Amino acid sequence: MDKTNQKRRNIIIVSNRLPFILEKTEDGNIEVGKGAGGLVTAMAAVLKSRDGTWIGWPGYVEESDIEGSMLPAIQSAASGYSVKPVMLNSYELKNYYEGFSNSILWPLFHNFTDKCIFLSEYWKSYKEVNEKFAVTVYQNADDLDFLWVHDYQLILVGSQLRKMHVGNKIGFFLHIPFPPMDTFARCPWRCELLSAMLEYDLLGFQTIQDKRNFIGCLKKIIQHAGIDEKIEYDQAVSEFQFGNRLVRIGVFPISIDYSEISFKAKDDKARKRVGEARRNNPDSKIVLGVDRLDYTKGIPEKLKAFGRFLTLFPKFHKKVQCIQVVVPSRKEIKAYAELRLKIEQLVGEINGKFGTGDWLPVQYMFRTLDNGELISLYRKSEIAFIASLKDGMNLVAKEYCACNIDEKGVLILSEFAGAAQQFYKDAIVVNPYDVDGTAMAIYRAFTMPLEERKSSMRNLRQNVKNKDVFWWLNSFFNGAFEKDLPVLPLVDEYFPCNFVRHPKAWKS
Numbered sequence: 001m002d003k004t005n006q007k008r009r010n011i012i013i014v015s016n017r018l019p020f021i022l023e024k025t026e027d028g029n030i031e032v033g034k035g036a037g038g039l040v041t042a043m044a045a046v047l048k049s050r051d052g053t054w055i056g057w058p059g060y061v062e063e064s065d066i067e068g069s070m071l072p073a074i075q076s077a078a079s080g081y082s083v084k085p086v087m088l089n090s091y092e093l094k095n096y097y098e099g100f101s102n103s104i105l106w107p108l109f110h111n112f113t114d115k116c117i118f119l120s121e122y123w124k125s126y127k128e129v130n131e132k133f134a135v136t137v138y139q140n141a142d143d144l145d146f147l148w149v150h151d152y153q154l155i156l157v158g159s160q161l162r163k164m165h166v167g168n169k170i171g172f173f174l175h176i177p178f179p180p181m182d183t184f185a186r187c188p189w190r191c192e193l194l195s196a197m198l199e200y201d202l203l204g205f206q207t208i209q210d211k212r213n214f215i216g217c218l219k220k221i222i223q224h225a226g227i228d229e230k231i232e233y234d235q236a237v238s239e240f241q242f243g244n245r246l247v248r249i250g251v252f253p254i255s256i257d258y259s260e261i262s263f264k265a266k267d268d269k270a271r272k273r274v275g276e277a278r279r280n281n282p283d284s285k286i287v288l289g290v291d292r293l294d295y296t297k298g299i300p301e302k303l304k305a306f307g308r309f310l311t312l313f314p315k316f317h318k319k320v321q322c323i324q325v326v327v328p329s330r331k332e333i334k335a336y337a338e339l340r341l342k343i344e345q346l347v348g349e350i351n352g353k354f355g356t357g358d359w360l361p362v363q364y365m366f367r368t369l370d371n372g373e374l375i376s377l378y379r380k381s382e383i384a385f386i387a388s389l390k391d392g393m394n395l396v397a398k399e400y401c402a403c404n405i406d407e408k409g410v411l412i413l414s415e416f417a418g419a420a421q422q423f424y425k426d427a428i429v430v431n432p433y434d435v436d437g438t439a440m441a442i443y444r445a446f447t448m449p450l451e452e453r454k455s456s457m458r459n460l461r462q463n464v465k466n467k468d469v470f471w472w473l474n475s476f477f478n479g480a481f482e483k484d485l486p487v488l489p490l491v492d493e494y495f496p497c498n499f500v501r502h503p504k505a506w507k508s
Contacts (some may be wrong), residue, residue, distance in 0.1 A: 009144045010050040013043055014137055016097070016153040018056040018085060020077055032073045042257060042469040048080035055136050058085045061093055071464040086136050090127065098333060099419060101153045103192055104187070106197045109176050110296045111183050112468065115335055123189055129155060134160035141168060143362045149200070151175045159196035167408050171480045172197065173204040175254065176392040177418065178213045181220050198242050202480045204252045206392045206418040211238075211251050239477050250479045253422060256398045257309075258468040262461075265375050273376035288381035290396050291376065293329040295339050298387035298432045299415060302347040303362065305387070305438035310354050310361060310365075313443055318359045320446070322385075323377065340366070342401030378403035383410050383445045383476040387432040391417040397427075398464045407457040410445040412438075426456040456507060 019040040020032050047054060060073055067489045075083050084234060088096070099122035107115035117390055126451070134157045137147060158170045183192055194217060197203060205211045215238075237250040264270065283314045287306065291297040306322045328337045347364045374469045378384070384400035394417040401411065411427040413420050420429050430438045 001346040008140065009050070009146055011046060011050045012137060012141055012147050013047065013054045013056075014133060014147065014152070014154060014157060015054070015056045015150040016101075018054060018058050018078075019044070020058065027331065030079045032070075038158065039254070039469060042473055044078075044081065046473060051081070053084055053140055053259045054078065055084045055087050055140065056085060059364070061088060071399075072151045075452075080285050082134055082140075084140050084389060086133050088132075092125055092129050095122050096129040097153065098330075100126035102330060102333065102365065105152045105155075108183065108187055109179050111177075111185060112180055112312060112390075113186055115295070116186070118188055124426060127436055130156035131156055131160045133157050134164065137161060138164050138166060138308065141166070145478075148173070148476075154414040155193055156196045159199040159429070162199045163259045165429055169201045169480055170199070171202040171476065172200040173254075173476065174210070174392070176205070177207075177390055178205060178210040178211045178217075181216045184213070184217050185221065194218060198222070198247055200247070201245065202250060202476070204246045204476055205248050205477070206251070206253055207421050208251050209421070210392075210418075211249055214249065248340040250476070250481055251481070252472055252476050253418065253467065254393050255464065255467055255469045256395055256396075256402060256473050257470075258402050258465045261375070261399055262405060262465075263400040264371065264395050265379055266404050269372055270375050270379055273372070285320045285383075286377075286381040287320060287383045287385050288377055288400075289322065289324040290369075290377070291326075291386075292327045293331075293340060293343075295335060296388060296390050298389045299324065299339075300341050300346055301325065301389070301432040301435070301438075302385055302387035303343070303350060304435050304443065305432070306362070306385075307346075307350045307353070308435050308439035310350070312439055316353065316443075316446065317361075318356070321359075321361060321363060323363045323365070323381070325367075325369060325374075325377070327368050328366065358412065372431055373493065374399075375403050379405070381409065383412060383442070385412045385442070386414055386417055387412075387430070387438070388417040389432060391419070393418040397423065401457065401460040401464050404457050404461065407454045407461065408450065409457055410453055411457075411492070412441055412445055422467070423460060425489065426463075450464055460463065478497075 017098055021118075029493075032244070046052065059072075059085070071085060084299075099119065100119070103117040104122060107113065114487060124470065133154055137157065139145060147158075147161070147166075147168050149170065149172045151174060155172070158172060161170060168173065181251055187193065198218075203214070205214065205219075237248055239248045241247075241402055268414070289299065289302055291299055293299075302321075303324070310317065324343075324347070344364070344366075347362045350362050351360055378400050386394055386397050386399065388394055391414070394413075397413055397417065397419045400409065411423065411428050412434045413427040415424075415429045416432070420427070423429075428441045430441045434437060466496075
């Protein structure tokens with residue numbers, strides 16, 4: 001690490017993946033494209049303004065036959081900031097990424113302990129790869145730089161840097177939920193993970209409940225952590241002394257680039273696509289689901305609820321269609337292949353039971369949509385249906401609201417998605433395990449009076465606009481540098497722990 005004095009504090013972002021998409025062309029070459037999404041946009045803007053660096057894995061294994069021009073091409077795609085790749089081999093990819101990250105931490109943190117595979121070789125590889133990331137950070141950081149580590153794949157990076165005597169401010173943000181004590185305690189490496197998290201100066205979580213769970217685990221597992229019994233669980237940011245450092249724990253719900261998405265929803269291409277779709281099917285109403293292929297997303301539960309809705313309310317036959325988009329993910333993991341088969345069987349059962357020659361109840365798409373297609377779907381759908389069994393936030397909910405410029409849509413949202421803590425007043429919030437209750441919620445959404453729909457969606461859109469991805473960034477940086485916190489109230493109010501379902505769903 002460069003020990004020369006600096007007047008300027010730069011930023012280093014550390015994530016499992018670099019913000020690029022690598023694709024192999026028909027002639028065998030690899031093209032580098034910029035990653036999409038509000039997070040990448042916001043991070044890139046911050047890095048450009050602070051001469052920053054993004055450290056991460058470029059998305060291919062180092063023993064692959066990659067042309068020597070690949071690294072310059074990646075750097076060229078990151079105009080305005082530096083990129084430092086961390087290369088992984090196939091063994092590390094299997095044991096660190098597919099193994100510890102996605103066969104232990106992912107299911108554990110989402111309360112799917114039955115899917116955890118606790119293997120010591122996974123832990124060994126996880127430690128080694130986290131050290132590899134830390135070394136790359138050490139080699140590229142100056143003394144005043146702020147180091148921001150992201151997500152569950154890299155929990156140990158901060159502690160590895162402390163072992164190298166790095167005294168910089170280091171922040172960590174967990175994009176997924178943090179589990180309660182009874183769940184987290186099942187991990188054989190629980191003490192090591194929690195101790196590593198205490199090496200950060202600021203720990204960021206998505207919701208108050210995640211923060212509560214983390215503090216609860218600290219008190220039970222790391223008994224020498226020194227957390228004051230009077231610590232305020234429900235404050236936006238809490239702090240306590242750990243050794244000779246002050247550790248801050250904050251709630252920073254992540255968001256989207258509202259302005260960009262809402263602007264694209266108004267452009268001519270989106271308007272023409274929506275107009276054409278409505279002319280072709282003027283009497284058809286759409287329930288939209290957009291989910292990555294994952295057992296946490298509740299896709300089978302969603303399909304069961306839609307099937308139950310069609311059973312309970314036959315007058316809606318031929319008048320509604322569920323469009324379910326499933327984005328391919330982690331196809332190499334057995335649980336995901338099994339989930340895909342289950343989803344396709346349910347789609348076939350519903351279409352076989354209710355479909356006719358001129359009406360397909362469920363339109364199923366297993367592919368990645370481009371931004372134009374997705375925005376058009378958001379705009380033409382009367383309902384967005386999110387049935388997550390556990391979710392850190394769920395940005396699809398926020399994207400749908402940003403695109404709903406006519407303010408006529410309805411959001412059906414699982415109470416187990418982090419977004420429910422922001423949206424519970426104006427979304428129809430459901431328990432996705434309650435098939436009948438969720439079917440009734442679909443009915444309620446379709447029969448909701450226009451003024452109520454417009455009022456609720458207007459509130460949702462304002463919520464997303466006020467707390468967009470740039471607000472999220474500012475809130476986290478303020479938390480790290482001990483300025484007045486937060487920039488805006490995190491939420492006006494948190495829904496109660498005994499909350500089950502939005503009462504609007506049960507009005508007659």
